[in-house]
Amino acid sequence: MSFSRTTSRRGFLQSTAGLAGLAAVSPLLIPGRAQAANLSVGFIYVGPKDDFGYNQAHAEGAAAVKALPGVTVVEEENVAETVDVQKSMESMINFDGTTLLFPTSFGYFDPHILTLAPKYPAVRFQHCGGLWQADK
Structure with a gap:
């Protein structure tokens, strides 16, 4: 008997965004540090946050992060892949x-x-594309 399970694209993206958000704030979950740190997290989207796809999955992750104590979330949507994002x-x-x-x-x-x-060496840049290489 074989078992096959398919995951929808949207479900995968939501899970990925949620895990990224959790990884970003996991240091805040350590007892004794949760109240000590104030963290400002920025999310930048190439399109609208409610696109029923990639951007929305990240926006839902951002909403979960925003609910955590000591965390401020800054969001900007519809930012072109040009120097505008910089x-x-x-x-x-x-x-x-x-x-x-x-x-x-x-x-x-x-x-x-x-x-x-x-x-900006003090800023952590997270990108879910997996393109980073040490020589860059």
Whole structure:
């Protein structure tokens, strides 16, 4: 007897976004540190947050993160895969104090995240595309 289980694309994306959010805030869940840290997390979407797909899955993860104590979530949607995303990331870092960024679009990684990450070593850039290589 064989068992086959299929996972919908939306279910997979929701799970991935939820796990990314949990990983981002897991240090806050350690007793004694939950009240001590204030964390500002930025999410940048290439389209609307309610697109019933990729962006919405990340937005639902952001909503779960936002519910945690000591966490502020900053979101911006409809940001093009151009230097506009660099401006959005720098604004979140410089004006909102964001120290953890989730630029969610595939096209945000190269060159945009790769350009800003060396400039802001205290900021953690998370990208779910899996494209990072040590030589970049």
